[in-house]
Amino acid sequence: MSGRIGFVSLGCPKALVDSEKILSQLRAEGYQLVASYQEADLVVVNTCGFITPAVEESLEAIGDALDQNGRVVVTGCLGERPEVIKARHPSVLAVTGQADVRGVMEAVHEALPPESDPFTSLLPSPGEGLKLTPRHYSYLKIAEGCNHRCSFCIIPQLRGLQKSRDVGEILYEAFRLVASGTKELIIIAQDTSAYGVDLNYRASEFQGREVSADLASLAGELGALGAWIRLHYVYPYPHVKELIPLMAEGKLLPYLDVPLQHASPRILKAMRRPGGAKSHLETLACWRRICPELTIRSTFIVGFPGERDEDFEQLLDFIAEAQLDHVGAFTYSEVSGADANRLPNHVPQEVKEERYERLMVLQQHLSLAKNQKRIGTTLEVIVDDYGEVPGELIGRSKGDAPGIDGTVMARSDGTVKIGDIVEVRVTDADPYDLQGDVVGRIQ
Numbered sequence: 001m002s003g004r005i006g007f008v009s010l011g012c013p014k015a016l017v018d019s020e021k022i023l024s025q026l027r028a029e030g031y032q033l034v035a036s037y038q039e040a041d042l043v044v045v046n047t048c049g050f051i052t053p054a055v056e057e058s059l060e061a062i063g064d065a066l067d068q069n070g071r072v073v074v075t076g077c078l079g080e081r082p083e084v085i086k087a088r089h090p091s092v093l094a095v096t097g098q099a100d101v102r103g104v105m106e107a108v109h110e111a112l113p114p115e116s117d118p119f120t121s122l123l124p125s126p127g128e129g130l131k132l133t134p135r136h137y138s139y140l141k142i143a144e145g146c147n148h149r150c151s152f153c154i155i156p157q158l159r160g161l162q163k164s165r166d167v168g169e170i171l172y173e174a175f176r177l178v179a180s181g182t183k184e185l186i187i188i189a190q191d192t193s194a195y196g197v198d199l200n201y202r203a204s205e206f207q208g209r210e211v212s213a214d215l216a217s218l219a220g221e222l223g224a225l226g227a228w229i230r231l232h233y234v235y236p237y238p239h240v241k242e243l244i245p246l247m248a249e250g251k252l253l254p255y256l257d258v259p260l261q262h263a264s265p266r267i268l269k270a271m272r273r274p275g276g277a278k279s280h281l282e283t284l285a286c287w288r289r290i291c292p293e294l295t296i297r298s299t300f301i302v303g304f305p306g307e308r309d310e311d312f313e314q315l316l317d318f319i320a321e322a323q324l325d326h327v328g329a330f331t332y333s334e335v336s337g338a339d340a341n342r343l344p345n346h347v348p349q350e351v352k353e354e355r356y357e358r359l360m361v362l363q364q365h366l367s368l369a370k371n372q373k374r375i376g377t378t379l380e381v382i383v384d385d386y387g388e389v390p391g392e393l394i395g396r397s398k399g400d401a402p403g404i405d406g407t408v409m410a411r412s413d414g415t416v417k418i419g420d421i422v423e424v425r426v427t428d429a430d431p432y433d434l435q436g437d438v439v440g441r442i443q
């Protein structure tokens with residue numbers, strides 16, 4: 001046994017995948033993972049540094065770990081800005097950047113040398129490592145970094161230009177995950193739709209055939225694995241249209257997470273993002289013509305510098321017309337180092353909050369109307385958890401991603417297990433969630 005490690009994982013699903021890799025390596029080298037600071041010989045904190053509240057949460061988590069344990073290695077997005085961490089917490093043992101498994105392991109080895117020889121340990125292959133999600137769904141990261149330069153974002157500074165993973169490596173990882181019980185693969189990257197551009201779409205081998213490293217080919221192969229395939233963080237490029245027929249054919253889930261961020265062309269230009277309400281609506285209409293059952297999730301920033309009343313009204317009009325299925329919104333907040341900080345005419349906080357409330361109230365009305373139309377229909381639902389009452393299940397339809405979208409609460413005969421896929425007849429709805437009865441089983 002090499003020593004006991006406490007682990008704190010903050011941030012988005014992309015950070016969660018990095019945590020899984022670090023934890024798998026720690027386990028492979030004989031370190032024991034423990035659930036409390038007191039039991040641990042050392043604590044690793046995987047941080048998020050995307051927006052100011054996330055930076056603050058990360059700095060507080062590091063402070064907690066230092067107070068309660070004292071020996072702390074920091075990694076993750078905020079680790080790309082060691083000066084911020086060292087200024088608040090000079091006693092951390094080491095700071096490494098995001099996705100830097102090797103850097104974390106070097107820091108851990110220095111503070112807590114491994115007892116077993118890592119080269120004689122049985123190292124897990126990618127996809128066979130430790131998972132932080134339930135067995136029935138897994139996040140699959142297909143690229144790191146981003147080639148865009150959105151003015152409110154420092155991810156390209158933190159993570160660098162996009163680096164796509166080899167297509168064969170991704171597919172073998174996906175294959176192993178499905179073989180070991182994963183029923184839903186959630187595909188993530190900073191910009192999933194740009195997959196393969198940096199590889200010049202270089203083909204590689206998967207099960208004896210050549211597969212090109214472009215998103216449509218990758219998605220087609222993933223779709224043949226027999227699991228639910230869900231795409232997140234899709235930038236609204238024209239070529240995304242190529243994926244929609246795969247959704248209509250049932251190879252991919254009819255679900256797209258497309259962060260549009262705004263609808264006013266003036267504000268989108270200031271954000272250095274494409275389009276506006278008119279082109280967004282044309283794109284959505286085109287996708288829905290090909291796949292009418294498509295669920296669309298999007299996120300928006302309200303109160304971006306320079307946002308006038310008329311820009312915000314344009315955003316509300318767009319949301320009313322677009323009839324999006326799931327909407328997330330954030331009030332604009334400064335990110336240290338982002339170009340948008342230098343834009344003129346920042347919006348007062350109370351105006352941002354009032355706009356946020358108006359947007360969310362509008363979306364609640366739209367979501368409630370959409371959900372009420374589902375009463376009486378039958379949906380395929382994957383079971384994530386048990387409810388409080390015997391026989392009660394908490395699951396998600398194909399249109400709901402874990403952790404961010406709605407849930408389906410269903411009554412069953414008590415024989416359904418977590419990870420099962422069942423048919424649920426919907427009996428009731430609120431703006432976010434559905435209720436119903438299990439009426440059949442799929443898997």
Ligand code: SF4
Pocket residue numbers: 146147148149150153154155156190191235
């Ligand atoms: S697409 Fe824009 S917001 Fe998303 S990671 Fe890249 S620069 Fe940031």
